[in-house]
Each structure stands twice: as C-alpha cells, then as structure tokens.
Amino acid sequence: MPEIRTFQPQIQPASAQPTGPQPDPAGSAIRQFLRSRGNSALADRSFHILMVLCALTIFGIVGLIAVVLILRSDMAWHQFGLKFFYTFERDRVTGAPLYWDPVNGHFSAVPFIYGTLVSSFLALLLAVPLAIGVAIFLTEMCPKALRGPLAFVTELLAAIPSVIYGLWAVFVLVPLLRDYVNPLLVRLLGWTGFFSDDNPTGLGYISAAVILAIMILPIISSLTREVMTAVPHSQREAVLALGATRWEMIRMGVLRNARIGIVGGVILGLGRALGETMAVAMVIGNSPDIQRSLLANGSSMASVIANEYAEATSDLHRSALTELGLALFIVTIIVNALARILVWAVTRGTPEQAR
Amino acid sequence: MPLSGNPIRAKIRALTDSAVTGLAILATLLVVAPLVAIFVYLIYKGASSLNLAFFTQIQKPVGESGGGMAHAIVGSAVLLALATVIGVPIGIGGGIYLAEFGRGTKLANAIRFTADVLNGVPSIVMGVAAYALIVGTHIPFLPFTGHFSAFAGGTALGIMMIPTVCRTTEEMLVMVPHAVREAALGLGVPNWRSVLSITVKTASPGIITGCMLAFARVAGETAPLLFTALGNSFWSVDLNQPIAALPLQIYVYALSPYDEWHRLAWAGALVLIVLIVLAVSLVRYVTSRGVLKGAS
The missing domain is CATH 1.10.3720.10 (MetI-like)
Known part of the structure; x- marks a missing residue:
C-alpha cells in the first residue's frame, strides 16, 4: 500500500515535514515490521491493551493505597x-x-x-x-x-x-x-x-x-x-x-x-x-x-x-x-x-x- | 403568587429582589477580597525579599543572614520531573482509553468515576500510602526502598497527577470531531496510528495544558512530601536521598521563629505562586481561544 505514505503528510499537518516523501525513516522501519504482521492487527491490539492497562492503573492505585494502609494500620x-x-x-x-x-x-x-x-x-x-x-x-x-x-x-x-x-x-x-x-x-x-x-x-x-x-x-x-x-x-x-x-x-x-x-x-x-x-x-x-x-x-x-x-x-x-x-x-x-x-x-x- | 392589586406586596417583592442582588454582589466581593489580600501581601512581602542570593545560595545556618532556596528550587524540579515521567504517560494513556476505546462501556464509566474520586483523596493520604509502600518497607535488592528519598516523594506526586491528566485528556479527545478519525481510517491508516498521529495530535494543545494544570497542582503540594522526600538543607539531586522542595521549605520556614526565615518563606511563596499563576493563565488562554474548535 504505497499510496498511504504519500497521503500521510497531508493529514497530519502539525508534523508534516516539507522535504522528502519519506517522513521519518525510523518510523517507517517500525511500520514495515508491523505491516509484515498482517495489516498491523498486532500493533492495534497491543496499543489497545496498553491503553487499557494505563486506565486500569487508576483502579490499581486505589486498590494499592487501600491495601498498604490496611496492612500498615x-x-x-x-x-x-x-x-x-x-x-x-x-x-x-x-x-x-x-x-x-x-x-x-x-x-x-x-x-x-x-x-x-x-x-x-x-x-x-x-x-x-x-x-x-x-x-x-x-x-x-x-x-x-x-x-x-x-x-x-x-x-x-x-x-x-x-x-x-x-x-x-x-x-x-x-x-x-x-x-x-x-x-x-x-x-x-x-x-x-x-x-x-x-x-x-x-x-x-x-x-x-x-x-x-x-x-x-x-x-x-x-x-x-x-x-x-x-x-x-x-x-x-x-x-x-x-x-x-x-x-x-x-x-x-x-x-x-x-x-x-x-x-x-x-x-x-x-x-x-x-x-x-x-x-x-x-x-x-x-x-x-x-x-x-x-x-x-x-x-x-x-x-x-x-x-x-x-x-x-x-x-x-x-x-x-x-x-x-x-x-x-x-x-x-x-x-x-x-x-x-x-x-x-x-x-x-x-x-x-x-x- | 397573586399579581393583582396589592402595591405593598409588590414593593416587598421588589425590595427582596434588590436585597438579594446586593447580597450576591457582597458575597462576590467577600470572595474576591481574600484573593486580592493574599496576592497584595505576597507581592509586597515576597518582592522585597527576593534577590539573587535567593536563587543561587542554599540554606544558611540559623543566625547567619542571607542564604537562599536554590537547593529547594532544584529539589522541586527533580521531584516534579519524576512526577511528570510517572504521571503524564499513564494519565494520557488512560485518557486515550476513555475517549477512544471505552466510550460508553461500563468499564470506562467505572474508571472515570474512580479517577474523579481519586482526585478527591487528600494529599496527606497519598503521603501516608507512599510512606507505607516505599519508605517504610525495605525490600532487599530493590533500590529506593526502606528510607526517605526523592524517589518516594516523586512517586507520590506522580500518582496524584494521573487522575487530572487522564480526565483532561479524555475531555480534549472527546472534542475532536469524528470526521477527522474517519478520514484517517478511510485512508487505511491503522487505528493506533490514527489515534496517536491524528486524534491526539489534534487535541495536543488541550492535552498539554491539562498536563500543565496537573503539574501546577502538584508543584504546590506539601503534605505528600512531608514524610517521603522529607526535606534537606543541602544540595542534593540524588533520587535515593532525602531532597528539599519549595513548598516543604516554605512550611518549615513559616513555622520557624526567625524573621530571616519568614522573609525567605514569603519569597519562596511568591516564586511558587508566579509559577502556578503562569500555568493557570496559559490553560485559561488556550481553552478560551478555542484551539480545538478551530480544528473542526
């Protein structure tokens, strides 16, 4: 899907770099790797899980506070x-x-x-x-x-x-x-x-x-x-x-x-x-x-x-x-x-x- | 309410109306008064005590005049940097989940509610928890445990940042119009990339100001540092050692019996408040200018 790359600078104006069709080589290497894994399904899933973990941290914090306070008192x-x-x-x-x-x-x-x-x-x-x-x-x-x-x-x-x-x-x-x-x-x-x-x-x-x-x-x-x-x-x-x-x-x-x-x-x-x-x-x-x-x-x-x-x-x-x-x-x-x-x-x- | 006829009743109603208007104005004045008083006094006392030594020297022993709070300013910077490293990524991640993945689900509602409740937990309780978790428990081979340290203080502050960052990130992301997401997905951009490069980027001014708000809030926190970072009257940037912090130093100086130290407390308070007012004004400016509205 090479067309995607040429479109991307247009839809992210804040990070658009004026020169070169290849915005960031490091990013593209990662992307290449993730593409090879079946249409970035892996990346999507792990990103989702990561965000859920961040959100669950809030539960974790409340639980952790309760547990340490109970143990300590x-x-x-x-x-x-x-x-x-x-x-x-x-x-x-x-x-x-x-x-x-x-x-x-x-x-x-x-x-x-x-x-x-x-x-x-x-x-x-x-x-x-x-x-x-x-x-x-x-x-x-x-x-x-x-x-x-x-x-x-x-x-x-x-x-x-x-x-x-x-x-x-x-x-x-x-x-x-x-x-x-x-x-x-x-x-x-x-x-x-x-x-x-x-x-x-x-x-x-x-x-x-x-x-x-x-x-x-x-x-x-x-x-x-x-x-x-x-x-x-x-x-x-x-x-x-x-x-x-x-x-x-x-x-x-x-x-x-x-x-x-x-x-x-x-x-x-x-x-x-x-x-x-x-x-x-x-x-x-x-x-x-x-x-x-x-x-x-x-x-x-x-x-x-x-x-x-x-x-x-x-x-x-x-x-x-x-x-x-x-x-x-x-x-x-x-x-x-x-x-x-x-x-x-x-x-x-x-x-x-x-x- | 009978409207007809009775002129005395009408008079009374009109008078009540004026009286309430007067009371509301009086209440507003009474609320503004302490703020003005605090600021005027702070500037009057603080500005006269601010000098170069305040920013370059460390605490002098009792009896010697002069000295400054350079160690406390640096200490606060270390603590806040650590807090930001802990609090901001987790907070933003949580916000992304609430706005992008979990909208309307029971889990998201529960997390949103918990974040709001966690926001109301007193900071002193955070301090006690951080003490119990890090300072009071010595786990062999695990660094930073078992004694007062900058790490414990920074962790306590970082945890306090999470709910604020999470909720403001969510609020900002929700304002990003769906069309932007759909455009990205329609071009075949993977979802994670669309979230990070399109949605979060569009909302980034709002997210950054939310982070600054959380930053300003914990910058003034004293209670969670009292028995985690503990304070230090010497130079230290070591995460494994007790460290000084501006609010802690203000507290110690304010309760001391020495005029010289009171002077330093006022100067420290002025520096702290300028930092916070700048952050809050910036937030106000960005949100009122409607950076996000322009994006739609």
Whole structure:
C-alpha cells in the first residue's frame, strides 16, 4: 500500500515535514515490521491493551493505597479495634481524659475526629452561602464582560497551594482574627460557652475554619455554577413570564431545579475540607484535646498525621496514625462518590454546549 | 403568587429582589477580597525579599543572614520531573482509553468515576500510602526502598497527577470531531496510528495544558512530601536521598521563629505562586481561544 505514505503528510499537518516523501525513516522501519504482521492487527491490539492497562492503573492505585494502609494500620487495629474511633481512656486518679499520648501509649482518634468535624462544618457554614451567592451573581446577574475575569479569579483561588494559604493565615489572618474578631465573638457570644478568651495565640478551630472556608469556596461555587447553567432556559423564561422578579425566578426556576447538584457541590467541598492538611496544620494549634471553646487550640486528623508521622515514637504510634489516614481515605472516598453521583444526576441530561 | 392589586406586596417583592442582588454582589466581593489580600501581601512581602542570593545560595545556618532556596528550587524540579515521567504517560494513556476505546462501556464509566474520586483523596493520604509502600518497607535488592528519598516523594506526586491528566485528556479527545478519525481510517491508516498521529495530535494543545494544570497542582503540594522526600538543607539531586522542595521549605520556614526565615518563606511563596499563576493563565488562554474548535 504505497499510496498511504504519500497521503500521510497531508493529514497530519502539525508534523508534516516539507522535504522528502519519506517522513521519518525510523518510523517507517517500525511500520514495515508491523505491516509484515498482517495489516498491523498486532500493533492495534497491543496499543489497545496498553491503553487499557494505563486506565486500569487508576483502579490499581486505589486498590494499592487501600491495601498498604490496611496492612500498615494492622497493629493499631489489633490493639484497639473499633474503639479507637469512639472511646478514650481516663486517668485513674484524676479522671482527666487521656486522648493521645504516644509516649505513654494512649491512642484515641476522638479529639482528631472532633477537630476535623468542627473545623469542616464551621467552614461549610461560612463558605456555602458565599459560594451560592457568587454562583448566583455569576450566572444570573453579572454583566458578560465581568463573568470571565471573575470566574478566572475563583479558579485562581483553587490553584493557590495549601501551604501558601497557611503562610498567609499564620501571618495575616490569625493576627487579624485575634485582635479584632475573636474579642468581638467573646463579647457577643461568650455566654454560650463556645467562645472563651483564654487563648492568646489566635490559633484554633475558628482560624482553621476561616482559612478552610476560603479554600473550599472555589470548588463549591464552580460546581454550583455548573449545575445552575445546566438548568434549561425555558424554566427561567416560564417563571419570568408569570411576572416573577429576578430573585423569584432564581429561587423557583433555578435553585429549585439545581438543588440536588448544589448539595453535591457542598458535599464535594466537605470532602476537600476534611482532608485539607497544611493550612489547617499551621493554624489549628495542634493540641490533641477537646475543648468546648471554638477559640481553643485543637487538632484534626490530617494535621496530626502531618505533624507526627515522620517522627513517630513507636511502631504502634505510626500504625495508629496510618489508621487515621485509612479512616480519612475511606471517608473522603464515600463523600466524593456521593457528591459525584449527585452532580452527575443533575448535569447528565444536558448537551455539552449548554453547560 | 397573586399579581393583582396589592402595591405593598409588590414593593416587598421588589425590595427582596434588590436585597438579594446586593447580597450576591457582597458575597462576590467577600470572595474576591481574600484573593486580592493574599496576592497584595505576597507581592509586597515576597518582592522585597527576593534577590539573587535567593536563587543561587542554599540554606544558611540559623543566625547567619542571607542564604537562599536554590537547593529547594532544584529539589522541586527533580521531584516534579519524576512526577511528570510517572504521571503524564499513564494519565494520557488512560485518557486515550476513555475517549477512544471505552466510550460508553461500563468499564470506562467505572474508571472515570474512580479517577474523579481519586482526585478527591487528600494529599496527606497519598503521603501516608507512599510512606507505607516505599519508605517504610525495605525490600532487599530493590533500590529506593526502606528510607526517605526523592524517589518516594516523586512517586507520590506522580500518582496524584494521573487522575487530572487522564480526565483532561479524555475531555480534549472527546472534542475532536469524528470526521477527522474517519478520514484517517478511510485512508487505511491503522487505528493506533490514527489515534496517536491524528486524534491526539489534534487535541495536543488541550492535552498539554491539562498536563500543565496537573503539574501546577502538584508543584504546590506539601503534605505528600512531608514524610517521603522529607526535606534537606543541602544540595542534593540524588533520587535515593532525602531532597528539599519549595513548598516543604516554605512550611518549615513559616513555622520557624526567625524573621530571616519568614522573609525567605514569603519569597519562596511568591516564586511558587508566579509559577502556578503562569500555568493557570496559559490553560485559561488556550481553552478560551478555542484551539480545538478551530480544528473542526
């Protein structure tokens, strides 16, 4: 089939070489060899298999992570069992809780689970209304000229590395909260017991929650935007035709139709918040403790792994930390899978252009 | 909603509408504010600390002024090169499978879903897994195992690149019109050749930007390096030894009590963010210019 060769330069313009009918001698030698094997059936099949293998690698990775984490946390699992996640020991004399004391062999995940949940949910509380507000503004109100740059800005927020958020939080956000916001919270809401002013550092759950909120905002708002643009225009027009104001149109025509997808976006944001490590480790205060005050120092699952893993004092300590990692892995997989299913349920029907 | 008559009700509805508009604008401002604050502060603090020594010298002992992050920049380059070598080919291969061979099959849907889920797995878990797999297990005669090494860090980063590269490659390939493939196959070009030289080539600007996006994402990752690459205050490009990395160094410097080191942390952060913003802007530019649309 000599004609093929003369045609090829025309159909691959990017690699076309101006001189010579024979583009690349090395390639042609390979081609010659493959041709001799019955119309390149062998090449096609092996290429197919190679690509399938690449794709299967993704399954392999998830499986491998699960297996090594299970093997490595085996020791802690045998020692503590499921109790690791919901109970803790108390001091025999004083009755004070002994949550986490690697040197004396006390291990309990409770304070870390508490810290992770508290900081993540506070972050969601702060981020969700803002994210939905931004999505509404960008999809329904914003002049066209502003839409691109603003979407770019939210994308940039998502691209900033966690450690830079942490750096900024340590030197700018935490002093700001400590000097202005925390005293206000203590004065206004001190009576609830959730805000007490006995922590002069400014580090703690609230600081972690604020920086987390800033970090998960982009993902929630971009997904909310995606599901809101997936709502057909006829829905909006129908509500407007009944004489609705713009807000009524957004509420009844858009938000009601997109609500499942928005919940998916929020859950995805939760998944990010649960596993976020560096920024949280830098501002949460890192004390393995449970305190009622939200201004107190705490610790999250990810932050304790980041802080202690490299210098674990014993095999049991490392095994317990690995078990925390395994728990984080399982929880984030469930949360992400749930979120993807919800978002997919909303956007699946829409053609590519409508998104 | 009764439309007739009631002027007070109409007023309230109009007011609610304006109030919501105001709130949405306020929310947008509140979201943009931290970004502006971070960038302004970063440029203000970072630019004043950037100098030639930052790019040419290594960490000085505590107490001595000066010093730089040259070793961390080189270390990051080594780690990212290794990550790219691992992550990009596998990611692109997976993307080719999803777009060209497996479209609509159950296996492809499962892989797509797994890739999305893997993308959401926290980076610290990747670090723990890489530790458990490479650093904490010494297998005799197998290099790189049993101790902290650049290899372990690069592997962790490479694995993190795979799902992103895979999904963007797929998205770009799906946009290539069928007519192009049919033209190639109609000329008798074997399928593998048609995929590589025609489809992938047509989509290559998009695929490259997808790779850069994944690259930018892992360039800033600290958590997976904490107990794999570990960090190093000296020159090293040895894959078998602990190695410094820019984000790791920023983390260490930020938490140190020395002003001199804080200064270096800001400068390092500025360098890192410039790198990432460049990559993201390029991606935005290429995708908005519609390189692929021009191909159809």
